[in-house]
Amino acid sequence: MKEDKSIFPQALRNRLCLSIILSILILSAGCAGEKNIKFYRSDEIKGIERVAVLPFENLSSEKEAAKRIRRTVIAELLSRGVDVIEPGEVTRVLRELEIRSPTALSIEDIQKTGKKLKVDALITGSVIAYRISRGINVSYPEVTIQLMLIDTETGNILWSVWNTEGGPDFWVRHFGTEGKSLSETARDVVKKAFDTLF
């Protein structure tokens, strides 16, 4: 058997390689960041069977983002068995009550809207980001939303969530694999937001 005369014997070389690989994996994975979701859920949520989803505020640079996310929210609520008022009916009632800014209702407006639509709660929301962002070497989708569930009797906030999804994952950055589309990311962000409610 040949004598290993190198400064770094085989066993140590193997250990060094393993340490380096493990370190790189820890760094890359560890830099994924903390959870990107913030939520509050009141103990008073019970008996919410029927809701109306108001038009969302669009704080993103994508013109139709608020409409898209609102549709996704309605679909997600329906898939979870919640009764949702038809959006056209919501628009009609807001017009009837002369509410010009559905994204900034006072408690009085919330109560009036709730009574007219015969719902237990209203869902309001904002789309904060809905875009394809450019990172260091790659492009990636980024969708950020905020949603609230407001009791139509008291005007209290029963549930609030802020969630962001997207960003370049490990496989996209290093192996150029196809990441999620903007629509898929939007569906994920809405689904995970509602996972904090149901």
Add this chain to the structure above:
Amino acid sequence: MSILRCYQRYLVFLLFLFSIITGGCASTTTGTFHINENVDFSYIKRVAVLPFENLTDDRSAAEVIRQLVISELLASGLVDVVYTGDVMAALKRQNIKDVTSLDTRQIRALGKDLKVQAVIVGTVEKYGEVRMGTITAPEVTITLMMAETDAGSIIWSVTKTRGGAGFMARHFGARPETLSETALKVVRDAVQTLYAY
């Protein structure tokens, strides 16, 4: 030979330690804060977050950060937060057009109207992507202040900034933060200075 073996063991350990340390060296949040230690914060049960001042080029920046602050406060369970629509209605009732320069009388009036013990005001100084050589990275800088509605005095203020692509992102392809993640972290770090009290 035994000395060399000793060094070899330390080399492996140092390499691992270096990795752990630099792995934590992603973008960090820096800033300052002040809190009035003579104030008993436990009496503050309900706050109103007023519209923030926007000093950036992004016209939505102030509202984005404001909503994040509201979410963070609600999620913390520390205080109840007045719904934003109600805040706007109260500002209209009190005939307040410029929230960036409220006087004591206006703060007291808002406190009574909204039944809150404190109001939070803020400024967004930076919100966007900045160019750093060949790469761009998100940067967010905010200032928040809390004024109690009894005396109208500032009892808490914090300035936080976060941004840039970390060492590991630039050189080893670690995942960089998105603008939303940077904003989330800077607001969380800012509000956390209140948790301790």
